[in-house]
Amino acid sequence: MEIKSMVLQTNSLMEMKNFYINTLGFSLINEDKNSFRFAVGTGEFEFTTKEAADSPYYHFAFNIPANKFNEAKSWAKERVCLLVEDGLDEVHFAHFPAHALYFYDPSGNIVEFISRYEIAENSNEPFSVKSILNISEIGLVVKDTISVSEKLNEIGLTERDNDAISRTSLNFMGERSSGIFIILAQPGRRWIFSDKISAIFPLEITFINNNKIIINSDYEFQIYQDGEKRELFSET
Numbered sequence: 742m743e744i745k746s747m748v749l750q751t752n753s754l755m756e757m758k759n760f761y762i763n764t765l766g767f768s769l770i771n772e773d774k775n776s777f778r779f780a781v782g783t784g785e786f787e788f789t790t791k792e793a794a795d796s797p798y799y800h801f802a803f804n805i806p807a808n809k810f811n812e813a814k815s816w817a818k819e820r821v822c823l824l825v826e827d828g829l830d831e832v833h834f835a836h837f838p839a840h841a842l843y844f845y846d847p848s849g850n851i852v853e854f855i856s857r858y859e860i861a862e863n864s865n866e867p868f869s870v871k872s873i874l875n876i877s878e879i880g881l882v883v884k885d886t887i888s889v890s891e892k893l894n895e896i897g898l899t900e901r902d903n904d905a906i907s908r909t910s911l912n913f914m915g916e917r918s919s920g921i922f923i924i925l926a927q928p929g930r931r932w933i934f935s936d937k938i939s940a941i942f943p944l945e946i947t948f949i950n951n952n953k954i955i956i957n958s959d960y961e962f963q964i965y966q967d968g969e970k971r972e973l974f975s976e977t
Contacts, residue, residue: 742898742915744876746785747801748776748945749850750793756847757788764820766870782875788848792958797942800932802841802853802878804920806864810840810856813868817842817854824851824934832934843934851935853878860920878922879946880932881954882939883962886912886925896952896966898923923954 751757758777761767767779767786776789781803805813814831817823821844823830831842841855855877864872883889890906893899893914900906901913901922912925923946930939946954953965964971 742919742921743949744784744879744921744946745949745951746778746787746945746947747876747879748787748789749799749801750797750943751788751790751848752793752796753847754788754790760847761786761788781870782873784876786876792943794942794958796849798849798851798937798940799942799944800851800853800878800880800924800935800937800939801876802855804861804874804877805854805856805868806872806874807856807858807861808863809868809872810842810854813854813856813872814842816868817844821845826934845935849937851932851937853934857920860918875921877920878924879944880924880926880939881944881946881956882926882928882941883956884927884941886927889962890914890925892964892971893923893925893954895971896964 761779762769767781770778770780770785772778775791776787778785778787824843824845831840833840837857838859839855839857841853843851843853846852861874866872886908887906890900890912898914901915901917906912908927913922914925915922926939928940932939941956941960943956943958955963957963
């Protein structure tokens with residue numbers, strides 16, 4: 742279940758373009774007056790102002806090579822202010838295992854670099870944005886995580902380790918072996934390493950098999966499989 746591309750909203754298009762292209766160094770794919778798209782490892786990322794919600798923000802993560810976390814942290818600290826929680830500017834997830842760091846972009850998105858030691862490949866090259874392997878995680882905030890998880894199961898997106906879906910905790914949808922997850926959450930939960938509370942904003946996620954998950958500008962949740970719309974219900 743590889744994420745092919747994502748489209749997220751922003752009200753700060755020029756600041757975001759300068760940050761991702763000039764400050765971090767991602768490669769611009771294309772742009773117009775309402776959007777810009779750049780390469781992230783094997784995937785593509787797009788920010789758009791078209792029908793943008795009021796101050797939208799998201800949580801997403803990028804997988805980095807297993808042996809590059811410390812180097813990536815030094816590289817990031819030269820360009821951004823790392824977010825801190827409990828006095829620490831990184832976290833060790835012993836159960837995965839993995840190390841991660843977090844920072845804000847100009848729109849207030851919570852951006853994560855994560856190094857998954859059992860999954861991510863090693864690299865012999867100096868760390869840069871070209872070291873990023875793929876899009877690792879995206880937070881999908883919905884009113885009813887249980888109902889949405891059932892719909893995602895129907896297109897082959899299942900719970901990590903068959904964990905039971907919760908309305909109060911984060912729910913990781915995807916196979917542990919891939920290191921790529923949709924994080925189902927209901928509104929009102931604080932995102933780790935931030936002061937941001939999970940909220941519903943429009944987005945579009947396209948997988949490598951061209952299945953899509955969309956929350957549109959009318960806050961309707963949609964799933965497309967083989968080009969056909971399977972589900973539509975309101976998230977407002």
